[in-house]
Amino acid sequence: MSKRPNFLVRVLKPFYHVARHALKQPVTHKYPFERIKGFRRTRGYITLNMETCIGCGACGYACPDEAIYFFPVEGRRFTYPGIDYGKCSFCGLCVEACPTSSLAHTDLVELAGDKYSDLVFMPTELKPIDVKDVLPEVRRFLITVMTDDGPKYIVYTEGGEE
Ligand code: SF4
Ligand code: SF4
16 A cells, blocks of 8 residues: 655645646637647648649548548549548548658648538648638738748747747
């Protein structure tokens, strides 16, 4: 049986935890008016590069939620994946399964619509989204920049870039 901490430790421990958290930076953000930078491995909205996609279907086979459908795209040779975000669980298996690295996660997680069909993205819609279009109310706070690792969103506050 584990030994019970002595009386003094039990009395002082809650004060220690309160003091520790009182000194920390708050983690609450005024969402959607403030948005923190996405974390490096966030599995958010998925982009498709149709220039490299070979329409092999591996992403569709890998998807455990049957959220990927294939559609012809005018002027292009293959059928390409579209994603039903109403079903997608953002597991990332499709991204991992793609042999040509044509799918990539972004750190954008704001996806909502007035009706179900708003959540079904055709292949041509799986492109980097400008977050300003998704959340117009945060227009002056956010910009999108393209980096080697894909699109990144930068938060602007009155003090400038974070
Ligand atoms: S992230 Fe997962 S659930 Fe979503 S489309 Fe890809 S494989 Fe399917
Ligand atoms: S796995 Fe990659 S190359 Fe194959 S259809 Fe999907 S996105 Fe295209």
